[in-house]
Amino acid sequence: MEINIFIDLLFKKSKERNLENFEIYYTSTKSSSIKVFNQEVDSYSDSNSQGISFRVLDNGKMGYSYTESIAEKEIDFLINEALENAAVIENNDIEEIFKGGGEYTKVEVYNPALEDVSIGAKISLLMETEKKTKNMDTRIKRVNYCVFGSGSSTRIIRNSNGLNLSEKGNSAYIYISVVAEDGGVTKSGSSYKVSNNFESFDSDYISREAVEDALSKLNPISIESKEYKVIIKNEAFASMLGAFTGIFSSDNIQKGISKLKGKLGEHIASKKVTIIDDPHMEKGMASSSFDAEGVPTRYKEVVKDGVLTTYLYNLKTAKKDGIESTGNASKGGYKGTLGISPSNFYMKKGDTHYRDLIKDLDNGILVTSLAGLHSGLNSISGDFSLAAEGFLISNGEISSALNQITVSGNFFDLLIEIEKIGDDLKFGLSPVGSQSVLIKKLNISAD
Template sequence: MLTKAGATALDAARKKNVEAEVFLLYNRELSIELREARVETLKEAEEIGMGVRVLNHGRMGFAYSSDLSRAAILEVVDNAVSISNCMIADEYQCLVEPSQYYPPVSCFDQQIVDTMLEEKINLARASEKAARSFDKRIRMVEKSAYEDSHSITVIMNSNGLQASFAQNLAGIYIALVAQEEEDSQTGFAVKARRKITDLNPQQLGQEAASRAVRSLKARSMDSQCLPCVMEPYVATRFMGLLLPSLYGDAVLKGKSLWADKIGQPVASPLLQITDDGTLEDGLASAPFDGEGTPAQKNELIKDGLLQSYLYDNYSGRKAGRQSTGSGRRGSFRSLPAIGSSNLIISPGSLSPEQMIADIESGLLITEVMGMHTANPISGDFSLGACGILIKAGQLTRPVRGITIAGNLHQLLQNIEALGSDLRFYGAKAAPSIRFSQLSIGGE
């Protein structure tokens, strides 16, 4: 059905003497939410649609529809052509050429499809049971949830490109509250994987409970500069601040912290960052990106030196570079835009315990708030944070009501150790990271 709709759109575009790209998507999602081990909501939804980009002598127009009837397809093409007539010609606009090779990426698990609904509900229940048995101070499980999705993507264009793939994933989430006397703290954990057998709900429930319990009786601390260790979750949050500086369009606009720094040091020599669209079972793995460019592994930072930026087809042409397979498309309703696939900070060899063993006085950062306030162009940040004080190589008391502040460029220079505890949160992965110093604002 999708391929037939795409062919109809391409034929309509040909008759109007324009080039076209058709992006078609079918998506089905299942969402189950539990409260106190009882199913509170169960939703299943699906959508199907197409987005059409036309190139009319260098002028690009875009339109979309969730109706794949012939009449609707012809109307979408008409709308895209009408929009293109109002645009200015751009020599860098072009359609992707078909490739002879697309990497054989693993991104579909038949067991997700075959698993019965009650078994999926029990995965969420298992996380809640594990959380409650972890510590008697767990007072309430606000929500435990299971979700999965299944999608089929097809891309076709006037250059003869026709490529498709199916993917699915499953995930569980739990949010809870721990209480001791008058103090209460929240904890959460989330995990999404390509394989349903990799979810491990017991471990997830224990993790959420641990996050809540270890924060009980937290209070502020004195303002000072200290060595700090970021847990993997916090490190992946900072990766989101780092990303815009690696986008080719930001570099072209002069809005990247690392513009014109290829081959130059931008971080500690310990730092290695890759973006791998071909990673086995990676949540963002696919044989091709949102424009049809084959997926690839991109080395972004090696030994602290900047190696590459991420480009989609347009920004790559404008910069005189090849696309890095980084044209991301979240929906048939949107145009492709530069984005990462599986973004990974390579781990080191130290355990989390070894990371803090030689810190006389420091802070383990377990959570940050207000990441949206950070400036991705200058790299400046001032964020709310929570953590645990480190004294004589040991974790002591929990801390909250503090801020951490600095500049991303300087922070990356201050990396002095990387942990072996690589963790994926969505399509971003990082180990624990130790920094020589970080400014902490407290009492």
């Protein structure tokens, strides 16, 4: 059944059952992935999925149900299941269906031309990228991974209060991983790009970046374990910031599992630090005009000049604090329950060029990547101990690659210790981004 017809029938049936507060949430996704190896297609996958969830407020309790089947017979199931679930809920949280209000900022997140790119064109891009990478330097021994992925999604929210919203988006990425060898030492390097414009995927740039990344790590040296002045490069700091986004969630604040509880209006970071949540960013990976409850999204500086200005809210947590939602309700697809997450979340651009950060550091360590973010940090205390890759900086120049090191410290202290911020904003394969940052001191342990 066509989805809009199904939603109309579900809406009509709900009204006939005298339901006054309900919401219909629909998502569909399409994704594909192509991998090449040694100039042959190694794997290809193509998948489609869709589903619809139903929420109903009954006697002050919110019931949920969902189904993957868009068939008329599912309508009674969705209504009955949601009502039954509402009847057994024991918590006393006050929940609501969004009543509307506010202005929606139009966000362009869909490029129809991306859907017209042929499989042949994607394979040609991968073949060309792999070939250029292998031929760029004799020390490149193999390409481990060369993949192109793309996907599109549609989201519809309709509720009993007259809300009727829809949004469509798409994106693609290319990723390559290579291995370099010299003098019996092997190191890996990688490169990637995310965009919804196929013409922006440049095989020359992707190949060169991956090769340079791998070659730069050859001939590493060991250093003394001690406290160093450190630059954490943009991608590495973005990955750390991403691991700590939960500290800004009002749900975690209200549960007492964030150290930022009670810190609104206080300095929690260096005055150089401004952290932005921007759901309207052009070509942002998490750009959207409305959140998972249909609330209009809005730009906000969560930390401004080092001062914590707001937490991130959905309707339920905002109700508890007596304020308006910030438009940060999230759902992990139609099956997911409501949570809170940022959109495009990043550190505001600083006034120092990346090369000048290196010069200003003079002597210290450049950290280029971090590993073990899921197991090596505690998002509540802020403590972390992470395997890292990096370089020694001597007299304002990158001098030598380092054998694996471990960086340790506390994230909340680290925010205070930021002395300078670069102008090199970069997002990883997620909607969390950062500039490179110069840190006053950080513990470095050498293996």
